[in-house]
Amino acid sequence: MKFNPDEIKEATKGDFDAAWNEGKKYVPNPGINEKYPRISLKYGKPHPVFDTIQKLREAYMRMGFEEFMNPIIVEDRDIHKQFGYEALAVLDRCFYIGGLPRPNVGISDERIIQIKNILGDIGDEGVEKIRLILHSYKKGEIEGDDLVPEMASGLKVADSKVAIMIDHVFPEFKSLVPVSSQNTLRSHMTSGWFISLGEMCEYRKVPLRLFSVDRGFRREQAEDATRLMAYYSASCVIMDENVSVEDGKAVAAGLLSQFGFSNFTFRPDEKRSKYYVPDTQTEVFAYHPKLVGSKTKYKDGWVEVATFGIYSPSALSQYNIPYPVMNLGMGVERLAMIL
Template identity: 25%
Template sequence: MLSLTSQEKQVLDFLQNSVIGSYEIKDIANKTKMLNPTVSRAVLKLIKKELVEEIESKEIIIGEKGEQYKQKYLPEQQLYDKIIKIVEIIQQNNKTSIIGIPLKEVKEKINLTHVEFSVALGYLKQKGFIQVGSGMIVLLKKDKLLIPTQNYLYSIFPITRSEEIKKDSELFIYSVESTDDSQTILLQRGILVLAKIKKICLTKKGKEINISKIKSEIQFDVSAPVTLIYPGRRHPYNEVAKIVTKIFLEMGFQEMEGPMVETAFWCMDSMFIPQDHPARDVQDTYFVGKKGGLPDKKLVQEIQEVQENGGNTGSTGYQIPWSKDIASDLILRTHSTATTFRKFYFDKLKDVEKCKYFYIARIFRNEAIDATHLSEFAQVEGFVMADKLTLSHLKGFIKEFYAKLGVTKIKFKPVYNPYTEPSMQAYYYDEKLKKWDALINSGIFRPEALAPYGITKPVIAWGMGFNRLVMLLTKTKDMRDTLGPFCNLDWLRKRKLIEGELSDEN
């Protein structure tokens, strides 16, 4: 036996007593004072019971650009009215019939943008309302009828007009027929748009049924679709940061932090990067355009000596003059290692027996943006200081960290860094792409980099690309998919939580 819920009855009753016969769901909700999701569920159930059906039709509706013309005339109507008024004033004074008006004067007296004015002028000229030449406008037609595009717009839509338009509109004659290309013109300009509209109407069965004789249904359809709601959630970058932090804390590390705006001293000079290094060029680094302060004279002097001649390290240094002025340039931090050397100095780590620190830092570089490079990104910095540390210990730390993320197939290759020796790059094997990809840059700090801070113990250190780590954990192939103006919001809403294992499907 057929039964209906109260909501279904309400929708059915509205459709049976309506004049139009078909409505959008939002209109049914508005007329019946029900919520959109409630109406949607009722309609779905009525469709299953073959009492209503969904029909799709193409209708012309006001476009986004056309919304403003609900309260004011189209640009061509505004321009036409303005020209008529100017001509009437001139004719009253000069008693002439055909009047030429300077184009510049009309443009100055009407509140239209350059584009609106150009479109309106072209339309009036094309339709024979005006003639334009030698910087003058000549009015060819003068009447109180709405011009075709304005007439068509008003005749097919119940537009709420401003008081000024209501007052003036008494002078106009309206026609509901469009015998010209007004519709096409308004569609091309985006003032009108052709939209596919889904509406609900009664079936033959729905028209004939007597609602009062239908049994009320109080059951709940728990399988009925409802409006999806996406609650607030962590961004994948925050999720990965949480995973990385958890791993380092489990490995006995402490977290450090530093400023995003640094002097070149801390970002370059303090760690034995020469002042003629390409990374200092404006093509690679964002300069703030101001100078910053340097630390105490003793440290600055020791950095200068190491840079110029190696100081007491046995090195010859770079054999070039070192400049305090260059070192005091303020820049956006180009790598997180600047924070490591701040830690050496300000926390006096020369007096510490052993320590382990890490830092997830925002970095800025003037790089070309592509799938694996952004001008603003993040690095994960880490270092360990203790007696008798070797390259084997560094490899062990790297392997241990990535093993906790499910990456076990890793190999190492030697590379060059100004402030570490030996230095090495770690690579992992991507099973899906069947190729090796870069993971992390690392090394043991050179004596020249540590000597100014009085550190004699070996320090192993590394810096990994945090954004690429996010790509690994989210199974994405482009950094821009998860961060920035081109990220996929739908994916961000629907993606699964990151479990911390690369082998998991996320």
């Protein structure tokens, strides 16, 4: 049933618990012909990005690559190990992971009165239960999302009343400021590959041909058609004793030809990232006939679609990796947009 958001917001301000309980009246009670199992669902439509991800997964596996999951949380010390003196520039675009500290909450006589005014006469025993639960929360024995249910269960009162009590009696919870850790959200799939390959050297034999299509996060100043704070990267690696730039060319052509691209050309990348061997970082340009004459900057049919290079021994050695590694990556959203 359709409802008026403005009315609900006003009611919530006045009495959150009452407004929350009133939500039940907006859930209809369907007639017998609108109930399961008489109703059925029709086939839906995939999102272009996830449709492209699935096609990329299939394309990689047709080329003999094994799917892999890389760490998404990366310590900043790993960024220093991988990027050398470029690390600070890379970390500037990383999201650091933070969390709220757990306050040391005391219960004064004034607060006891406030608690009983909201929850009713819970007695000294109830106040002591609140004190013990808050202490357990402080020590990490109770998680944040279990705090209200734990109190409600122990005191045998409605969880909505407990939530109101915490909000009104303990303002410390509302004034908490997040504290950053040394962990970052992965900004480059490369950060995960170094960690994963370093561990796999202990129990996997070369050659290794791995791919991963997963999230990356970058602290962009603004989002637009070419920059996203959260994006998908389609990345692969080949680790073997004799890996060269030619492997990158072969993988790029084999992968992208499955999406209708042809006539590939390879150009040196001016970025020269320090985690690649000098003069191996390469941009991949491909020709797609459907782009010819289009109202885009790719109207000549040529578009940059991927980058590859050979990981630097200087970075690989930080993880005790003794083999050369070719890495190729592309942005999924970019490919989906082109297609």
